[in-house]
Amino acid sequence: MKHSLFVAGLVIALASTTAQARETRVEGSFEELVNSPEAKKAGIDGSVRFYLAGQKTPAVQSRMGEDVSNKKTNAANKSDAEACRWVTLSVLKAFQDSAKSRGANAVIDMVSYYKKNEFKSAQNYECYAGAIMAGTAMKGTYAKIK
Template sequence: MKRLLTAALLTLSIAAPNAFAGDTRLELPLQDLIDSPQAKEAGIDGSVRFYLSGQAHPAVVSRMGEDVSNKKTNGVGKSDVESCRWVALSVLKAFQESAKARGANAVVDITSYFKKNEFKSPTNYECYAGNIMSGVALKGTYAKVK
């Protein structure tokens, strides 16, 4: 019994880093996600607008602090794109709730912030998908825009 347990633990310790690692990097369009039926189903209601760094947006009336949202989701049985879209919606939902609590109507200057490495694009966010988990981390500034 002890040998079996040792063998199982050894196998898991060898396989685990590969199973959880975000080994596939994807860049996906944020606006397509925001405009999708899945966004509405996830509760993205349009009361808070999202603008990537470098993307044109209305004039900022006031800034209300910066925040990071880092979410992971189960990728088993989903394509990398599907799991990335799902987890990105979780990040946007968290931003939306925090923005509303602060009285903000937008999150501006959004950058991908996976493992504290910034990726800026005026159109795309970054996602890392592994065999079991997919993750998205975004950093943005809450703002009141015109």
């Protein structure tokens, strides 16, 4: 009886550790991503410029509201960095499309906003990768700049 309880306990303990989802934080260069060949393939066309919080921007003529974009992508058979680059480009494409519809030509003061936790960096974005999914969330302000 003691032996079977021990085995049952061991099985439960092992199952609970493997059932926990992996969530690895990945940081990447924002400027390198925006200027990459993958950005062009993802439809980032340069008509809307992106500025992280803390980056110097041209003179802001008007602000057109704040927004959040939260995207997930399949991370299976991709490195964490590759999955994070792709999902972050999806976030930027969503911001670009929304900016165009509002008449904005920039998204400024952008911060990573994963699970509503702000990560501010003037150089890097933040993403979280798991075994099967990767996710990026960003918050930014639409603007008309010179």
